Amino acid sequence: MTTPTSPPPLGPGVPTPAVAFEGDPAGLATRFAGGPLPAGVARRLEEVCATVTTDGETCTESARDWWPLSVVWAKAGTAPARAGAVARPGSAGEVAAVLAVCNDAQVPVTVAAGRSGVCGASVPVFGGVVLDLTGLSGIEAYDDISLLVDVSPGTFGDRFEAALRDDHGATSGHWPQSMALSTVGGWLACRSAGQYSTRYGKIEDMVAGLQVAMADGTVIRTGGRAPRAATGPDLTQLFVGSEGTLGVITSARLKVRPLPDAERRAAWGFATVDDGLDACRRILRRGATPAVLRLYDRVESGRNFERPDHCVLIALDEGDPAEIDGGWLVVDDECRRAEPLGEGLVERWLAHRNQVADLGQLAAAGIVADTIEVAASWSGLTAIYHAALRAVQDLPATLAVSAHQSHAYRDGACLYFTFAGRPDPEGAEAYYRAAWDAVVGATLERGGGLSHHHGIGINRGRHMAAALDGGLQVLTALKTALDPRGILNPGKLGLGSPWGPPPW
Numbered sequence: 001m002t003t004p005t006s007p008p009p010l011g012p013g014v015p016t017p018a019v020a021f022e023g024d025p026a027g028l029a030t031r032f033a034g035g036p037l038p039a040g041v042a043r044r045l046e047e048v049c050a051t052v053t054t055d056g057e058t059c060t061e062s063a064r065d066w067w068p069l070s071v072v073w074a075k076a077g078t079a080p081a082r083a084g085a086v087a088r089p090g091s092a093g094e095v096a097a098v099l100a101v102c103n104d105a106q107v108p109v110t111v112a113a114g115r116s117g118v119c120g121a122s123v124p125v126f127g128g129v130v131l132d133l134t135g136l137s138g139i140e141a142y143d144d145i146s147l148l149v150d151v152s153p154g155t156f157g158d159r160f161e162a163a164l165r166d167d168h169g170a171t172s173g174h175w176p177q178s179m180a181l182s183t184v185g186g187w188l189a190c191r192s193a194g195q196y197s198t199r200y201g202k203i204e205d206m207v208a209g210l211q212v213a214m215a216d217g218t219v220i221r222t223g224g225r226a227p228r229a230a231t232g233p234d235l236t237q238l239f240v241g242s243e244g245t246l247g248v249i250t251s252a253r254l255k256v257r258p259l260p261d262a263e264r265r266a267a268w269g270f271a272t273v274d275d276g277l278d279a280c281r282r283i284l285r286r287g288a289t290p291a292v293l294r295l296y297d298r299v300e301s302g303r304n305f306e307r308p309d310h311c312v313l314i315a316l317d318e319g320d321p322a323e324i325d326g327g328w329l330v331v332d333d334e335c336r337r338a339e340p341l342g343e344g345l346v347e348r349w350l351a352h353r354n355q356v357a358d359l360g361q362l363a364a365a366g367i368v369a370d371t372i373e374v375a376a377s378w379s380g381l382t383a384i385y386h387a388a389l390r391a392v393q394d395l396p397a398t399l400a401v402s403a404h405q406s407h408a409y410r411d412g413a414c415l416y417f418t419f420a421g422r423p424d425p426e427g428a429e430a431y432y433r434a435a436w437d438a439v440v441g442a443t444l445e446r447g448g449g450l451s452h453h454h455g456i457g458i459n460r461g462r463h464m465a466a467a468l469d470g471g472l473q474v475l476t477a478l479k480t481a482l483d484p485r486g487i488l489n490p491g492k493l494g495l496g497s498p499w500g501p502p503p504w
Helices: 041-048 056-061 068-075 092-105 157-168 184-190 235-239 273-285 298-305 321-334 344-352 359-364 378-393 425-445 461-468 472-482
Strands: 051-053 085-088 109-112 129-132 139-143 148-151 207-213 219-223 248-255 262-270 292-296 311-319 339-342 368-377 398-408 412-421
Touching: 041 051, 041 085, 041 092, 056 085, 068 359, 068 368, 068 425, 092 109, 092 129, 092 207, 092 219, 092 248, 139 157, 148 157, 157 184, 184 248, 207 235, 219 235, 262 273, 262 321, 262 344, 273 292, 273 311, 273 321, 273 378, 273 398, 273 412, 292 298, 298 311, 298 344, 298 398, 311 321, 311 344, 339 344, 359 368, 368 378, 368 425, 378 398, 378 412, 378 425, 412 425, 425 461, 461 472
Parallel strands: 085 129, 109 129
Antiparallel strands: 051 085, 139 148, 148 248, 207 219, 207 248, 262 311, 262 339, 292 311, 292 398, 368 412, 398 412
16 A cells, blocks of 8 residues: 555646647648638637637647647658638627638637547538637535536646646546646546546546536536436536537536545456456456556567566556445455566556657658547457558558557456557558548448547548448437537548538
């Protein structure tokens, strides 16, 4: 039993690009078409929003996220897109006013904040307005009795957690790898998962209610009045994961917990991935929920822990000592057939858990790489792991492919694949698409889920019809009802738009 791990130093608190553009951003060619705003729209936006810019560099820089394919384009001197304007409101009222102007003029609006997404959700593929929510930041209210917090969507994750800890002795329990790059609104928009999700759940488990600005500027509130309310369908969950296509989140009420008192850590080595996954399944089946339960295949065990002879499982739990002890007995029991590897590997993971890939360095070396996270029930997980690895290995340009299990629950888990290849320069985009199709195809054919926590954006949109098994028609109907002019984040989630079908 040890003292809980302290958070790392705070990040910059502003959007951080994955890589610098090669050349003047204002003059770059763009991968997706856009265009200037209709006459008079910029002036109308300036009348209702504190900060509006049409500067070419800002409109290009604000039109990208961490999608690895866009990094390949950037190193080749191409921007993903260019907005007609960037609006940075300072209040929910200004958000609503911007939407009303854009809805009236039928101008596309792409919501953005930290722009840390990796699937292109923040890219304004049809131009229009980038709605930058980083001006809406900070904790608005805190209820210590009910353990509820109201927070603005542009609040960066590490600063939100620091304020909870320092001012209220609480934690969200939500700690994604992109903690210093992402915002609370972004977490909600794509159904984010933190590294401690086995204990705390994902962001959809933490949200109690929302304030949302609709396409026409109407502002509504969902949930938040009482726990487990039975007042019709859960409208809060309608907007969680919608990636700005149905409405714009302007405030969130989240459930938090007291800071943990203690922590336990250990690691084990399994002979095979199948053995390690089965141990994880049994741990969850018996009711234990360690905060971290991560299993790495031999390739990733070698790369991350210098233990290529094992499939490394690391476990960490935090909370009340009595609660930890009970669950830890189960973890220990189910890992008794594996080789104990001590606490040092967990320390190593903690030291590097928030590092993000140097995508620019890879792209400069001609390497196309990405991570693909999917989810599946325990009964299908091992088959998906083996089939997806074979499918990517069979692509001629592949250099390496590997995976780890990163988030585990009683009914299944998330598999997190990493691939790297060196195709001919002119074939980079085709290879990237083929690698993604290989993993997604192997997953969907075996009953798995398209995404666990990175969302859909542009990149996964072409697979939505198959993944939703007929449900895309329902999503399209919702989109039409809530956003009849189609202005909200067009080109995402596989949805059509007035400006054409999804562009990639």
